Amino acid sequence: MLRMIALPIPVALASVTAPAHAALPEPVKAMVKAAIESGNDAEIQSVVKFAKLTHPDDSAEIDTMLTPYNEKKAQLAEAKKQQAEEKKLAKMEAPFFDNWSGEGELGGFRNTGNSDNVGLSAGLKLVKDAVKWRLKLHARADYQRNNGSTSKEQFSAALEPEYKMNDRLFFFGLTQYDRDRLQGVSARYTLSGGIGYTVIKEDDIRLDVKAGPAWRLTEYIGGGTDSGLAGLIGMDMAWQIAERVKLTQGAGATIASDAQSLSSATAIFSSGTNTLTAKTAIDAKISGKLSARLSYVVEHETNPPVGRKKTDTLSRATLVYDF
Known part of the structure; x- marks a missing residue:
């Protein structure tokens, strides 16, 4: 009987003496x-x-x-x-005319005194972004006079549809018109299409690359035309550096193969008239939808008309309104 009483005592003591959690x-x-x-x-x-x-x-x-x-x-x-x-x-x-966004850009200047300069730069960009496709429209004009003579007269417009295969892969088409009288180009028409890929897709940075065949027709001011098949490669980048500061970088190359060229050349791509362009811009938010933009553009023509320089550069200071 004593053994029966003694058995539960250690258990009871353990439950009493165990530290609380x-x-x-x-x-x-x-x-x-x-x-x-x-x-x-x-x-x-x-x-x-x-x-x-x-x-x-x-x-x-x-x-x-x-x-x-x-x-x-x-x-x-x-x-x-x-x-x-x-x-x-x-x-x-949404109907076709809904879900459009874009920006209008305008800048100008005038100097008097030792020199009399007046210049104007304007641009328009529209984008319609749907589920499976995207439509881009760009137009730009630059005009400048220096002491009574035109020193810059350039116009370009482009329509670029894109079909999205998924979040990164897309097919694109391009119809573009350019005019640059000082470069000796009365009109240039470009048709292209190909494939593109979004290499980087983050909240603050995006990088797209694209490439494809193209056809280009150039009409020169001095007479004559140059047309032929071409290759197009391009890159677009947008980087939101800070809350109110954004950097964009665009570069493109149109690689032409001679067909009826008046002056054949073997510059970078062995034959044809090649056009290289690069644009860098930085936007600083002023207030609301209004921003200030500084941009620098480099345009290189491997085989321009006689008497024309191969490389043009253009610096712009403009105001941009988003809508």
């Missing part, structure tokens, strides 16, 4: 709470990680503190997903 220390709890209130997900994950490492027995309590934040985060993600679906549906159902 300590709650999460107040400083740690305050640190986790402050991180959650900040709303910065990276900071929250970091604080929670080290709180659990230093207090593994309190992981359940830490998770309980995180529950309201995780629920709110899931609700926001679902709402964002729903908005994306609604936006996608709106694009699918």
Whole structure:
């Protein structure tokens, strides 16, 4: 009978003398709470990680503190997903003249005194972005007079449709018209099409590359034409450096193969009249939809008419309005 009474005593003593589980220390709890209130997900994950490492027995309590934040985060993600679906549906159902965005650009100057200069630079860009395709329209004009003589007269317009295979791969077409009297070009027509790929697609930076065959016809001011098959390669980049500062870089090359050239050349691509262009621009937000833009353009013609320089550069300072 004594043995029967003695057996449960150690168990009872163990249950009485076992230390109680300590709650999460107040400083740690305050640190986790402050991180959650900040709303910065990276900071929250970091604080929670080290709180659990230093207090593994309190992981359940830490998770309980995180529950309201995780629920709110899931609700926001679902709402964002729903908005994306609604936006996608709106694009699918929108008429042709809806969902257009773009920008207008205008700059000018005038100098008097030792020299009398007047210049004007204007540009327009429109983009319609649908679910499976995108349509781009560009137009630009640059004009300058120096002491009564025209020192710059250039106009270009382009229409570029794109068909999206997925989030990165797309097919493009291009119809372009250019006129540059000082370069000796009365009119230049370009037809092209090919494939493009979005190499980088992040919230603050995007890089697109594209390439394909082309056909080009050039009419010169001095008479004569140059037409033939060509190859087109291009690159477009947009980088949101800061909240109010954006850098864009565009470069393209049209590689022509002679057909009826009046002056055949073997410059960079062995034959034909090759046109290389590169543009760099930086935008600084002034207020609302208005920005100031500084841009620098390099245009290189491997085989220009006699008496014309191969390389032209143009610096612009303009105001840009987004709509």
